Amino acid sequence: MSEKSRIGTDLDLDADGKQVTRLFVPNPSNTSAWGAIVVPIASIKRGDGPRVLLTGGAHGDEYEGPLALWEVMRELSPGAMRGQVIVVPTMNVPGMQAGCRISPVDHRDLNRSFPGDPRGTPTSALAHYISSELLPRVDAVVDFHSGGRSLSFLPCGVMHQLPDPEKAAKTEALLQAFGAPWALVLEELDAVGMLDTLVEDMGKTFLTTELRGGGRVTPEAARIARRGIWNVLAHLGVTDARPDAVPEGRDATRYLEVPDRSHYTLSPSAGIWEPTFELGDRVEAGQVVGRIHHPETPERAPLSLEAKRSGVLMAERVPALTAAGDTLAVIAKER
Numbered sequence: 374m375s376e377k378s379r380i381g382t383d384l385d386l387d388a389d390g391k392q393v394t395r396l397f398v399p400n401p402s403n404t405s406a407w408g409a410i411v412v413p414i415a416s417i418k419r420g421d422g423p424r425v426l427l428t429g430g431a432h433g434d435e436y437e438g439p440l441a442l443w444e445v446m447r448e449l450s451p452g453a454m455r456g457q458v459i460v461v462p463t464m465n466v467p468g469m470q471a472g473c474r475i476s477p478v479d480h481r482d483l484n485r486s487f488p489g490d491p492r493g494t495p496t497s498a499l500a501h502y503i504s505s506e507l508l509p510r511v512d513a514v515v516d517f518h519s520g521g522r523s524l525s526f527l528p529c530g531v532m533h534q535l536p537d538p539e540k541a542a543k544t545e546a547l548l549q550a551f552g553a554p555w556a557l558v559l560e561e562l563d564a565v566g567m568l569d570t571l572v573e574d575m576g577k578t579f580l581t582t583e584l585r586g587g588g589r590v591t592p593e594a595a596r597i598a599r600r601g602i603w604n605v606l607a608h609l610g611v612t613d614a615r616p617d618a619v620p621e622g623r624d625a626t627r628y629l630e631v632p633d634r635s636h637y638t639l640s641p642s643a644g645i646w647e648p649t650f651e652l653g654d655r656v657e658a659g660q661v662v663g664r665i666h667h668p669e670t671p672e673r674a675p676l677s678l679e680a681k682r683s684g685v686l687m688a689e690r691v692p693a694l695t696a697a698g699d700t701l702a703v704i705a706k707e708r
């Protein structure tokens with residue numbers, strides 16, 4: 374990671390004050406010879422203090438975080454804070470422009486591309502810039518996610534299972550400050566290349582979210598995202614608490630955990646997915662969580678899929694049309 378980034382910007386990360394500017398990620402094409410992908414970025418800084426990176430839109434079909442981060446970019450002023458807040462609200466700009474998860478430019482998933490490569494594709498070069506230029510400057514990272522077009526989640530703040538009890542306690546305090554109605558403690562199925570893993574390996578505090586999804590924004594999810602990010606900034610000591618953004622505390626947050634693969638129901642075959650529970654419902658192991666219907670052979674009985682674990686239905690597939698290998702349901706254990 375010692376090689377210099379090819380990304381161009383007039384951003385001065387050492388300067389006090391507020392800068393809202395852009396990163397230019399080289400992307401020459403047939404229609405733009407010296408073209409670039411333009412990624413908005415802000416730095417709001419005053420003196421010494423907590424240093425935080427806020428990111429969203431790694432997946433271009435997840436909108437709740439960007440909404441909250443655009444508000445922070447507009448409203449946070451250096452006079453009303455201490456330390457530094459760096460905001461990259463829509464990391465995957467081509468994905469957001471196209472309404473899709475993966476970058477349509479190089480077909481890479483940004484959140485599987487860390488730490489990145491300065492000589493790589495645009496997605497990989499941006500991951501490298503974030504890894505080498507931004508992460509070393511901060512103590513904590515909040516990265517917003519939601520279900521995107523294909524999944525919907527109970528609105529939750531998310532942390533990973535962390536082996537170090539001190540780091541786990543610090544992260545859980547941040548999760549609680551975020552103040553979503555649900556809090557999820559997760560073991561990632563596929564942690565290689567994730568921003569999450571890199572930040573945690575660097576010994577920094579990492580919080581993420583899963584705020585609804587379905588390729589849309591709900592009023593509730595937007596409210597949770599906005600209130601949550603101001604709560605987090607106050608908790609970290611960047612700002613003073615907003616009177617309308619008081620964390621609800623542990624009593625108001627319901628804790629869930631997903632320790633392993635047995636909590637996921639994946640589709641064994643293509644078809645039309647009919648779920649039998651609503652998000653937030655209690656499901657018992659052995660109950661049918663849904664059925665896959667076969668449109669070409671309606672004389673066949675649908676395939677019933679049973680829950681392997683008891684718990685709360687915390688995520689579900691949104692489109693009924695399903696391919697083999699799609700995640701259909703995630704049942705979380707109550708903590």
Ligand code: CA
Binds near residue numbers: 435518519520521
């Ligand atoms: Ca996501």
